[in-house]
Each structure stands twice: as structure tokens, then as C-alpha cells.
Amino acid sequence: MAALFDDTLANMQYQMMEYAAGSPRSDAVSVVKSWTNSSDSDRDAAVWESMCDNQRTRDTQGTLDFSILGLSLLFGLGLYIILVSFVLELLLAWAQKKLGRGLYRAKRWERDGTLQQMRLLYEIQGAGVWKGTTEDFPRTTSGDLFEHDEEFSQARSV
Numbered sequence: 001m002a003a004l005f006d007d008t009l010a011n012m013q014y015q016m017m018e019y020a021a022g023s024p025r026s027d028a029v030s031v032v033k034s035w036t037n038s039s040d041s042d043r044d045a046a047v048w049e050s051m052c053d054n055q056r057t058r059d060t061q062g063t064l065d066f067s068i069l070g071l072s073l074l075f076g077l078g079l080y081i082i083l084v085s086f087v088l089e090l091l092l093a094w095a096q097k098k099l100g101r102g103l104y105r106a107k108r109w110e111r112d113g114t115l116q117q118m119r120l121l122y123e124i125q126g127a128g129v130w131k132g133t134t135e136d137f138p139r140t141t142s143g144d145l146f147e148h149d150e151e152f153s154q155a156r157s158v
Contacts, residue, residue, distance in 0.1 A: 019052075093106075115137060115138055116138060119138040127144070128140040128141075128142070128144045129141045129142065
């Protein structure tokens with residue numbers, strides 16, 4: 001119910017602004033005449049007219065503003081986080097090697113990676129002589145290239 005109330009207040013504020021400023025659209029025709037009441041004194045009429053003429057609202061004309069500062073801060077903060085992540089990884093790897101702590105876990109992480117698992121499967125099949133068995137990217141010593149199983153590739157293309 002609160003959302004309905006907020007929407008109604010916003011609509012009333014918009015209608016008041018449209019009445020005071022006039023619609024910028026040429027197709028919008030208003031059937032509402034300016035408010036005059038003959039029973040009010042001239043002083044009251046002048047006050048009402050002054051209030052209507054001095055209405056100050058923000059007229060966006062259907063556009064939205066955005067802050068260049070806010071946008072710059074957003075991009076700057078994002079770039080900062082990306083750079084920190086790159087530097088932090090290198091810094092922690094260096095500190096890990098220097099202190100000798102957690103090296104076994106780091107090597108196990110590299111060994112259990114997807115490329116290492118593929119290398120192990122190829123080794124079981126007797127395909128290729130491998131180097132870099134404890135690094136991120138294992139390679140064959142002779143630069144061998146392996147084709148995927150034909151049945152698997154045909155099943156994927158169907």
C-alpha cells in the first residue's frame with residue numbers, strides 16, 4: 001500500500017509541475033484553464049498567481065542525468081580492484097616461495113587443474129612425452145598435437 005501511496009504522490013507532483021510549466025509536447029492539449037476564483041480578493045489572487053509563476057521544479061524533458069564524477073569513480077574503483085587482484089596474486093606467490101609455506105597445497109592446486117587431468121589421461125594412453133608436469137600448462141617435449149575422439153566430436157556436432 002505504501003508503494004501505491006508513493007506512486008500517487010509522485011503522479012500528483014508531476015501533474016502540478018505540468019500545470020505550472022506547461023507540457024513541452026505539442027500533441028498534449030490541456031483542457032484545464034488557469035484557476036481563478038471571483039470570490040477571492042485581488043490580494044489572494046495575486047498570491048496564487050505568484051505561487052504558480054514561481055513554481056520551481058526540475059524538468060528533465062524525458063532525459064536522465066548521470067554524474068560524471070560518479071561514473072569516473074565507478075570505473076576507477078573497478079580498475080583498481082582488477083589491478084590489485086593481479087598484483088596480489090603475484091605478490092602472494094612470491095611470498096609463498098620465499099617463506100616456503102603452503103607450497104605443497106599450491107602445487108596440488110596446479111596438479112589437479114583441468115589441463116593436468118588431460119595430461120594424465122593422455123599419459124595413461126601412452127600419448128606423448130610430457131614436460132611441465134607440475135606447472136599450470138603441461139606441454140609435450142616434441143610439440144605433439146592430439147585429436148579428440150571421433151565419436152565424441154561427432155556426438156557434439158549433432
